[in-house]
Amino acid sequence: xxxxGAEPIRRAALVKATIETVGxxxxxxxxxxxxxxxxxxxxxxxxxxxxxxxxxxxAAMRSILTLYGAEVRGALSTAxxxxxxxxxxVSGSFAPGSFRRETISAWLNFYVLxxxxxxxxxxxxxxxxxxxxxxxxxxxxxxGARAEAVARGLGALIDGVYIRAALADGAPDRAYALKIVxxxxxxxxxxxx
Amino acid sequence: xxxxGAEPIRRAALVKATIETVGxxxxxxxxxxxxxxxxxxxxxxxxxxxxxxxxxxxAAMRSILTLYGAEVRGALSTAxxxxxxxxxxVSGSFAPGSFRRETISAWLNFYVLxxxxxxxxxxxxxxxxxxxxxxxxxxxxxxGARAEAVARGLGALIDGVYIRAALADGAPDRAYALKIVxxxxxxxxxxxx
DNA sequence: GTTTTTGTTGATTGACGAGTCAATAAACTT
DNA sequence: AAGTTTATTGACTCGTCAATCAACAAAAAC
Numbered sequence: 001x002x003x004x005g006a007e008p009i010r011r012a013a014l015v016k017a018t019i020e021t022v023g024x025x026x027x028x029x030x031x032x033x034x035x036x037x038x039x040x041x042x043x044x045x046x047x048x049x050x051x052x053x054x055x056x057x058x059a060a061m062r063s064i065l066t067l068y069g070a071e072v073r074g075a076l077s078t079a080x081x082x083x084x085x086x087x088x089x090v091s092g093s094f095a096p097g098s099f100r101r102e103t104i105s106a107w108l109n110f111y112v113l114x115x116x117x118x119x120x121x122x123x124x125x126x127x128x129x130x131x132x133x134x135x136x137x138x139x140x141x142x143x144g145a146r147a148e149a150v151a152r153g154l155g156a157l158i159d160g161v162y163i164r165a166a167l168a169d170g171a172p173d174r175a176y177a178l179k180i181v182x183x184x185x186x187x188x189x190x191x192x193x
Numbered sequence: 194x195x196x197x198g199a200e201p202i203r204r205a206a207l208v209k210a211t212i213e214t215v216g217x218x219x220x221x222x223x224x225x226x227x228x229x230x231x232x233x234x235x236x237x238x239x240x241x242x243x244x245x246x247x248x249x250x251x252a253a254m255r256s257i258l259t260l261y262g263a264e265v266r267g268a269l270s271t272a273x274x275x276x277x278x279x280x281x282x283v284s285g286s287f288a289p290g291s292f293r294r295e296t297i298s299a300w301l302n303f304y305v306l307x308x309x310x311x312x313x314x315x316x317x318x319x320x321x322x323x324x325x326x327x328x329x330x331x332x333x334x335x336x337g338a339r340a341e342a343v344a345r346g347l348g349a350l351i352d353g354v355y356i357r358a359a360l361a362d363g364a365p366d367r368a369y370a371l372k373i374v375x376x377x378x379x380x381x382x383x384x385x386x
Numbered sequence: 387g388t389t390t391t392t393g394t395t396g397a398t399t400g401a402c403g404a405g406t407c408a409a410t411a412a413a414c415t416t
Numbered sequence: 417a418a419g420t421t422t423a424t425t426g427a428c429t430c431g432t433c434a435a436t437c438a439a440c441a442a443a444a445a446c
């Protein structure tokens with residue numbers, strides 16, 4: 001029953017299934033067969049399109065990072081002032097598309113993958129650098145020389161809130177996560193003297 | 194060559210080897226044989242003392258959390274005022290005994306383990322609750338009603354700084370990690386009006 | 387000095403899983 | 417209609433690894 005032009009559809013289905021499977025299992029120790037079954041195909045086909053399990057994981061990770069980037073860009077698109085752009089980056093980081101149970105769990109696992117797989121490591125570094133650079137850029141006019149430090153702190157705090165959400169039971173509380181990070185930002189933006 | 198009273202020595206050696214092996218591999222996908230070899234014994238003996246790989250991991254995780262707790266308590270022992278105690282908890286969190294490359298990497302992996310293993314989950318929750326409760330207690334006289342929120346923020350930030358250190362290349366920079374968290378604390382402790 | 391307890395391992399079992407391959411089938415090409 | 421390309425899978429290979437077991441060794445107990 002070969003429909004032509006199946007490749008992109010199959011690849012997308014596998015990426016989606018990978019995130020779901022890893023997220024649900026809470027572990028990278030999932031089999032290609034499990035992923036393939038969830039994506040509605042044989043494991044042989046998964047290997048046919050991706051070549052190896054490693055490549056499947058990398059594609060899934062790229063997908064997560066791409067989605068994340070898109071959500072931040074989306075949030076940024078309506079913001080004009082430095083402060084509103086800053087807040088857009090933060091709230092974009094917790095957009096409902098990314099801040100989901102399985103996505104967070106998959107994210108955590110990909111973090112671990114980056115310890116082993118150089119390409120995964122590279123991907124994560126690119127994301128981190130871009131985030132920090134964006135934050136720094138908007139922070140400069142607001143906190144001057146402290147921009148670098150605040151950008152790093154914000155980045156770390158976002159990661160921390162993420163992984164804590166991975167461990168919490170029940171659905172991740174978006175408003176609550178946002179509140180923690182926003183309050184940090186508020187403190188830093190307060191005029192002091 | 195059976196030396197008597199070997200059990201506690203063997204167990205300790207296995208726990209140490211587990212942390213090192215997981216830390217170096219950057220993954221939980223290490224074999225019992227690898228761990229046992231590093232600890233200088235056969236894999237059969239590792240199974241003899243721990244029963245299963247799962248139990249070995251749990252013992253290693255308990256060890257990490259115990260060490261962490263001890264370092265925080267140690268730092269606390271010399272502090273008297275609320276603020277100095279608060280700072281002791283923070284700097285204790287980055288004590289050189291805990292804030293090591295392999296320990297951090299192992300920590301991250303155990304975080305993942307907590308997604309799968311209920312007992313690991315429980316252990317992590319106990320640690321988180323205790324940390325938050327300690328922080329809240331010292332924060333109360335300093336920031337009043339904000340104590341709860343600040344305690345949560347600090348906890349998340351510490352975790353975030355930890356996992357970022359796991360990804361950084363080179364030795365983890367203790368002073369730098371401490372600086373990020375300390376500055377957060379400084380902002381929160383500033384008198385505002 | 388024999389029995390029991392504690393320590394220890396090599397060899398084996400049994401399961402599982404990544405990746406390959408040969409075969410089949412439907413579409414497109416000429 | 418014959419040939420080519422794309423899609424698809426069941427069956428198989430080969431390696432790996434957790435866990436078990438039988439056997440051996442030394443100390444303790446009796």
